[in-house]
Amino acid sequence: MRLLVLGGTEFVGRAVVEGALGRGWEVTVFHRGRHEAPDGVKALHGDRTAEGGLAALEGDGKWDAVVDTWSGAPGAVRDTARLLRDRVGRYVYVSSCSVYAWAPPAGYTEDAPVVAASPDAGEGGEGGYAEDKRGGELAVLDAFGPERSVLARAGLIIGRYENVGRLPWWLNRTARGGPVLAPGPRDLPLQCIDVRDLANWLLHAAEGDFGGPYNLISPSGHATMGTLLEACAAVTGGGADLRWTDPDLILTHGIEPWTQLPVWVPPGSDLHDALHSADVSRALATGLRCRPVEETVADAWAWLRSLGGVAPLRPDRAGKGVDPEVEARVLAARDGVPGTTP
Missing domain, CATH: 3.40.50.720 (NAD(P)-binding Rossmann-like Domain)
Incomplete structure (x- = not known):
């Protein structure tokens, strides 16, 4: 070819x-x-x-x-x-x-x-x-x-070479260790695709005889917030303590889904339906295969470490991640610390 x-x-x-x-x-x-x-x-x-x-x-x-x-x-x-x-x-x-x-x-x-x-x-x-x-x-x-x-x-593309900053932010955050604001529910279904799996399908399409539109992303639930963040915590070895937190409490504190807590959007919302619930049966029928999210996370972490932990972000994409002070404030409210909003 x-x-x-x-x-x-x-x-x-x-x-x-x-x-x-x-x-x-x-x-x-x-x-x-x-x-x-x-x-x-x-x-x-x-x-x-x-x-x-x-x-x-x-x-x-x-x-x-x-x-x-x-x-x-x-x-x-x-x-x-x-x-x-x-x-x-x-x-x-x-x-x-x-x-x-x-x-x-x-x-x-x-x-x-x-x-x-x-x-x-x-x-x-x-x-x-x-x-x-x-x-x-x-x-x-x-x-x-x-x-x-x-x-x-x-849809959501993750893995090595990511220049948008979603998975790199979670990897660096869990590497830092300590209590981590983990947006719930833990079993919230996600749709994402390893960049290598996307590339493999694109090459398959390039040499194939099919055309038209295809939703290119994993089946919904192929990964969850739990499997994604637990993989990040495990591979970074930073002693991260994932504190699963109710979505309403997160939203009450003004945290923006998807950007300040990358990948996450609250269940039952239009955002979740749009970002994590597409039908991908057409792509699957043409040979799309998606590897476990744990493999994607491990590969991305190896790449990120080779760069000293700093991903080369695109200048036309907004910054990702929640401010540490805001994260601490939400965790304090979650744990019922006096003087914080429950």
């Missing part, structure tokens, strides 16, 4: 490149040059947001498939897809479950309504992340058609 990866130096793109090289594929990486490309690839440089930024992709180069992880304005996807449509067999676009119109019901499938969007939206437009991703989908469909377009609607 001859594979073109747009990006390929960070998180999902890097995992895709490593997976393809492991299969013995010929890999070309097109990126801006801000990070070193993995060894063993042909590197092309260009900025998709700049005039003439696709020049390195012009010419007679051909590939069996392209994998695109772009998450900005969809105009970049539109221009790239149009340039490549006669020289690439299949376009695999890493989209997001965020494209579904709010709020998708629990158990939503790929047929659920999506947000209104345009493939022609440019930088600085009024659209947000959901509209950008949906616009990217439309751009791919316009250039490649439904049979040659794979729309991988990913």
